[in-house]
Amino acid sequence: MSSTKEVRVRFAPSPTGELHVGNIRTALFDWAYARHTGGRFVFRIEDTDTDRVTDEYIQAALGTLRWLGLEWDEGPEVGGPYGPYLQSQRLDIYAKYAQQFLDTGFAYHCYCSAEELEAVREAQRAANNAPGYNAHCRNLTPEQVAEYLTLGRKPVVRMLMPEGSTTFTDLIRGEVSFDHNFVPDFVLARNDGSPLYTLAVAVDDVLMKITHVLRGEDLLSSTPRQIRVYQAMGVAPEDYPLFAHLPFVMGQDNAKLSKRNGEVSIAWYREAGYLPEAICNYLALLGWSPGEDREDVTMQELVELFTVERVHSSPARFDMKKLEAINGDKIRALTPEAFLNWSLPFLTRAGVITGRESEVALVKLALPIIQERITTLAEIPPMLKFLFTQDFAVAQDSLSKIADEQSKKVLQVSLDRLTSLAEWSHEGIEGVLRAALIEELALKPRVAFGAVRIAVTGSHISPPLFESMELLGKEKSLERIKASL
RNA sequence: GGCCCCGUCGUCUAGUGGCCUAGGACUCUGGCUUCUCAAGUCAGCUACGAGGGUUCGAAUCCCUUCGGGGCUACCA
Numbered sequence: 001m002s003s004t005k006e007v008r009v010r011f012a013p014s015p016t017g018e019l020h021v022g023n024i025r026t027a028l029f030d031w032a033y034a035r036h037t038g039g040r041f042v043f044r045i046e047d048t049d050t051d052r053v054t055d056e057y058i059q060a061a062l063g064t065l066r067w068l069g070l071e072w073d074e075g076p077e078v079g080g081p082y083g084p085y086l087q088s089q090r091l092d093i094y095a096k097y098a099q100q101f102l103d104t105g106f107a108y109h110c111y112c113s114a115e116e117l118e119a120v121r122e123a124q125r126a127a128n129n130a131p132g133y134n135a136h137c138r139n140l141t142p143e144q145v146a147e148y149l150t151l152g153r154k155p156v157v158r159m160l161m162p163e164g165s166t167t168f169t170d171l172i173r174g175e176v177s178f179d180h181n182f183v184p185d186f187v188l189a190r191n192d193g194s195p196l197y198t199l200a201v202a203v204d205d206v207l208m209k210i211t212h213v214l215r216g217e218d219l220l221s222s223t224p225r226q227i228r229v230y231q232a233m234g235v236a237p238e239d240y241p242l243f244a245h246l247p248f249v250m251g252q253d254n255a256k257l258s259k260r261n262g263e264v265s266i267a268w269y270r271e272a273g274y275l276p277e278a279i280c281n282y283l284a285l286l287g288w289s290p291g292e293d294r295e296d297v298t299m300q301e302l303v304e305l306f307t308v309e310r311v312h313s314s315p316a317r318f319d320m321k322k323l324e325a326i327n328g329d330k331i332r333a334l335t336p337e338a339f340l341n342w343s344l345p346f347l348t349r350a351g352v353i354t355g356r357e358s359e360v361a362l363v364k365l366a367l368p369i370i371q372e373r374i375t376t377l378a379e380i381p382p383m384l385k386f387l388f389t390q391d392f393a394v395a396q397d398s399l400s401k402i403a404d405e406q407s408k409k410v411l412q413v414s415l416d417r418l419t420s421l422a423e424w425s426h427e428g429i430e431g432v433l434r435a436a437l438i439e440e441l442a443l444k445p446r447v448a449f450g451a452v453r454i455a456v457t458g459s460h461i462s463p464p465l466f467e468s469m470e471l472l473g474k475e476k477s478l479e480r481i482k483a484s485l
Numbered sequence: 486g487g488c489c490c491c492g493u494c495g496u497c498u499a500g501u502g503g504c505c506u507a508g509g510a511c512u513c514u515g516g517c518u519u520c521u522c523a524a525g526u527c528a529g530c531u532a533c534g535a536g537g538g539u540u541c542g543a544a545u546c547c548c549u550u551c552g553g554g555g556c557u558a559c560c561a
Binding site: 049129179183196221372449450463 | 486487488489490491492496497498499500508509510511512519520521522523524525553554555556557558559560561
């Protein structure tokens, strides 16, 4: 059917808040599918709910997708042949179709008030009947209409759902069928003429020639309504987009994602030092897998491997621990240059460096010794702070650990031997300290080096000691040991 | 309540009638390695929601049941 057509996939969020991991997972699959098939990735903003969508959220959404590397071929800022891509700029189009549906009898004016509708629903619930509009206004006489008008009532446009049922094949769930007894006549346009989601989404998918709709499963039951709009537009069944309803991403406690059970905003992950590729790799594994016990994929590999056939139908729980593990893997896989570029902003923002060339040079030398010991970029500043700080002080909780006699002795001996060390290299430092502390004083390495570590780096947890001392320099290293005596 | 979707280790998943006494990853526990923290490495814990069928044989097919979720708006 659509085998010869160019694949066109859209991501169409309604930015009523910041994009969260669930939205992003959908965007990622949309993007991956478009790229995998060599099709087009269309980005559309569904801002018909003007009360809840703000420009700020729209801008944030654009920024988030860009940061993640999910570049779109058509959409806001880049344009495209089927624009505009903001629904708020397409109002006249929806109005035209609403009128057309009215003219052709697919839709009708409904004058019922909110109170009347509520009363109907109440009665249905009480009688245990299927809820939904009772088609009260389907066949109003001209007199009745006139009466509503004199009452000052303004009508909404309602789609007429005929008897029967709608069946479609979901690419993930197989054949799904809805009896129209449970798909009531639904509103297409408000009484001020503004369109509702069901109208706008269907009209745009048709006009933008969308071939595949991959979206959240919360929209599954709205699909028959969309299909009815296609029919009203005169679209042939073989030209309907193919649907694939993605499973939910749930929070830790099996509840919907929220701030309470794990941070959901991508902006938070960005600030916390997660790499876009780690986020995408992890999210890709929620509801999909490449098979063959594979998990680690680059963006490129995701594009190559992604198919809807391998997408699950059951919901997945978001697990921060797994994300952390993947983030650590991705950080370790970074080239020195890339790692440096990711690190610098975190170091400057934390006030560890100001960005001077000499500082950057030192950071460059220090990064290799911490690359495999962090899981997020945010861990970099505290780890390298000792190299740059002007007002060095040993951490409070470590102070007591070097206050005893033995520690004092270790530090004194270290100071003496190191002072005469000519070549200040980590090999040299290690050789001297091992000879003096481990062999001569017969101390356990962890005890002996522990004291030096605290004196020099200020903490009992640090990057490898000898490399750290080399980077710090002889003068500062000895200065700190002396100060701790 | 009604309609629809879903159900494999704690979590993400592999698995499409025999390769499954169910594999991988994360977490957790223990060991090795080790200058701390990591990383690496070895081992261990733990699952086919339940009950019926079909079949020589079922995690895989069918039915029932239980559980979870979505929708039921002039939200999306």
